[in-house]
Amino acid sequence: MTLQHLILGLLNYGPMSGYDLNKTFQASVQHFWDTDQSLIYRALYKMTDTGWVEYVQQVQEHLPNKKLYRLTEAGYAELHRWLAVPQPTLSFHEVWLGQLFFGAQLSNAELRTLLEARIASLRETLNVYENQVPENVSAFAEAFNAAEDMRYWLLTLDYGIFRLRGDLQWAERALRQLDE
Amino acid sequence: MTLQHLILGLLNYGPMSGYDLNKTFQASVQHFWDTDQSLIYRALYKMTDTGWVEYVQQVQEHLPNKKLYRLTEAGYAELHRWLAVPQPTLSFHEVWLGQLFFGAQLSNAELRTLLEARIASLRETLNVYENQVPENVSAFAEAFNAAEDMRYWLLTLDYGIFRLRGDLQWAERALRQLDE
DNA sequence: TGCATATATATGCTAGTGCATATATGAGAT
DNA sequence: ATCTCATATATGCACTAGCATATATATGCA
Structure with missing residues (x-):
């Protein structure tokens, strides 16, 4: 809904x-x-x-x-x-975790490829969130004449950036661990 | 699929x-x-x-x-x-972010309730991940005679715990900011 | 005797998702 | 003259999800 x-x-x-x-x-x-x-x-x-x-x-x-x-x-x-009304936190449902779960079936090179592709994709999204989205949000705030509400819009954006940075950190650590 | x-x-x-x-x-x-x-x-x-x-x-x-x-x-x-095959990273699709986005419509008390409920729920899940799930994973590894694969199962679990801790950290910070 | 639980598979119904495609007008560019 | 793009709404189809419910056997417990 x-x-x-x-x-x-x-x-x-x-x-x-x-x-x-x-x-x-x-x-x-x-x-x-x-x-x-x-x-x-x-x-x-x-x-x-x-x-x-x-x-x-x-x-x-x-x-x-x-x-x-x-x-x-x-x-x-x-x-x-x-x-x-507080919403129930849902299950992750992330496809890449499914791949990682069965990672023993993959070669080291294939695992590297998966993680590197994820890192590249996360970096790309992070770039959009840090540069493109703030502009959209400002334009949106102006168009809707809602300067006060913007605080909350930026809060959700802040979560997105925080989460992407965390995911990047984790993926980079996992990649390093793969070399050991 | x-x-x-x-x-x-x-x-x-x-x-x-x-x-x-x-x-x-x-x-x-x-x-x-x-x-x-x-x-x-x-x-x-x-x-x-x-x-x-x-x-x-x-x-x-x-x-x-x-x-x-x-x-x-x-x-x-x-x-x-x-x-x-690297899977595309999907959009967050998190309902609670939708609520936060329109947070300007809510009272401070209602926002507190939302964040506190989220924190409680995250803590509960974190507890399961830290205590219950490792047991399941071990039992699963034994039942399937797959000690080596367990490394990857624990890796996905590690992501879950990492992510929950990050989410908790963020939610707690947001709650503190609400008081300012 | 009755009730709950575990084993085991299956269907019905409703709603939501994703993607492609249809249709129509008008503006601007080549 | 044609092509693309922006505005604007709508449908088709196949898949996916969620939840309830049906059916059947056997065990354990009160």
Whole structure:
């Protein structure tokens, strides 16, 4: 259900179309929750059906019409209910750990390749988080006129960076241990 | 597809029934990949269909009959193909980060509750990883007569503990920052 | 006798995910 | 004149997940 709740959270800043929401996802929560355009539209149907959101057709000149979605009372209530309830911590479900678990089946060279690929990928993501995402977040804060909320957005970003650095550290240590 | 590949990896230690696999999951990879009994049975059908595994009916006295599954040549090949291919690092998809992102909507007390619940849950899991899981892993290594492979099992466990400690550290820091 | 538990497999139903593709308008570039 | 890109919404299909429930035998316990 989380996608729907993230949409509730974003619509709380103001009415948006599915297209806008997709853009907003990329500019804001994408660093911890990636999604797909089709999932957003389908979530919006479901939420309209449930009564959490409603829309008005917006006729546009020179552009296709759009559906402007906004929170209903019920949607606002659901957002606040969800926000305050501690969520169960889920299982890791990381594919690379599965590979490592059966690492005895692999040669040293193959294991190196796996770890090095992971390190490269983590570095790349870390670079995006440290350079690209802060810009997105600032632009997002300005567009939504929500300077105070930015503190929390940066907090989630801080977690992402902290976690990536930890994962990098661990992977580099594991790589060194492989040589012993 | 990962569940199927984890099953391939476990069947590589020897033939097992769906029931055995379920038990084995709980004793081995459960700390990074939880699953359900029904998913294992359905995965086995699919894999039989694909030709990765095959089974023989095992008639038992005093107990229900079982299907003993084992790897086919194709299954063994698929396991090794999969093991050596670096997997893309996925997005975090952590629900609690979504809550934190919209933290400006919450009171200080509600935020405290969220972080404290997370800390308690992380501590609990850490306790299991540090005390319970090593026993499971040892028992598993003995049962499967795979003392060498245990090194890698402990490596994945080490990651889990490392990560939980990091997450705890971060959550505790965030809680302190909340008081400022 | 009745109830819980372990062994063992299987199905039903609902929801969510991922990816590709369809459709349509208009703007700007080559 | 054509091609690409941005805006905007929607569907198809196959797979995956989660949870409940059905079925059957045998053992142990109260």
